[in-house]
Amino acid sequence: MILLSPPKQIDLTINGQKYSGRAEPRTLLTYFLRDELGLTGTHIGCIVGKCGACTIILDGKAVKSCLLFASQAEGSEILTVEGLAKGSQLHPIQEAFWEHHGLQCGYCTPGMLLATYDLLKRNPNPTEAEIRxxxxxxxxxxxxxVNIVRAVKSAAEKMAPPKKQKARLSRASAPLRR
Ligand code: FES
Ligand code: FES
Incomplete structure (x- = not known):
């Protein structure tokens, strides 16, 4: 006789909203996001940590969600591809991929966008070698x-604070002259 552990409730925050769902101890986080919570933007590729299609941001770091059980994400904060755009306003990384044709079939794209998000957070001005x-x-x-690398470079430029904005900020923080 095979004894299966019963599903448990998992509570977490995804894209700024509270989510709850039930998962067996063996349920992978990728399947929990897609099948239990309906967040199908996270793609399934290899399921063994090789392809990156399932990449999400978990507590501020890029992880491959097929390498974690849903139960390990209990209480965590997650960003999935659904959380990048704000309404109809694409995230600068999404804009850059669109403008530079950084995708064809789009299957790798959610993971690629979030890997880029993680890279630019750690290194806002990467060289081509660092992007690769x-x-x-x-x-x-x-x-x-080639176009993905161009898109990441362009996203870095879009996300850099504009020089004028910097100058304005430093003027604003300077003591007022009388
Ligand atoms: S599905 Fe390929 S790394 Fe997760
Ligand atoms: S696998 Fe990357 S666009 Fe098709």
Whole structure:
């Protein structure tokens, strides 16, 4: 006789909203997000940690959600691809991928966007070599990576604070002359 552990409730915050769902101890986080919570933007590829299609941001760091059980994410804060855009306003990383044709079939794209998000958080102005290293855990079978690298570079530029804005900020923080 096989004894299965009963599902348990998992509570977590995803894209700024509280979510609860039930998962067996063996349920992978990828399946929990997709099947239990309906967040199907996180894609399933290899399920063994090789392709990066399932990449999400968990408590501020990029992780492959197929390598975690849902129960390990209890109480955590997650960003999935659904949380990047604000309404109809694309995130600058999404805009850059769109503008530079950083995708073809789009299967790798959610993971690629979140790997880029993680890279630019750690290194806001990466070199081409650093970009290639930063996204090396995410495989794309279509693009040949050239346009993805261009898109990441462009996203870094879009997300850099504009010089004028910097100047305005430093003026604002300077003591007022009388
Ligand atoms: S599905 Fe997770 S790394 Fe491939
Ligand atoms: S765009 Fe098809 S796998 Fe990357």
């Amino acid at each position: 290293e930063g996204i090396s855990g995410n495989l794309c079978m279509c693009t040949g990576y």
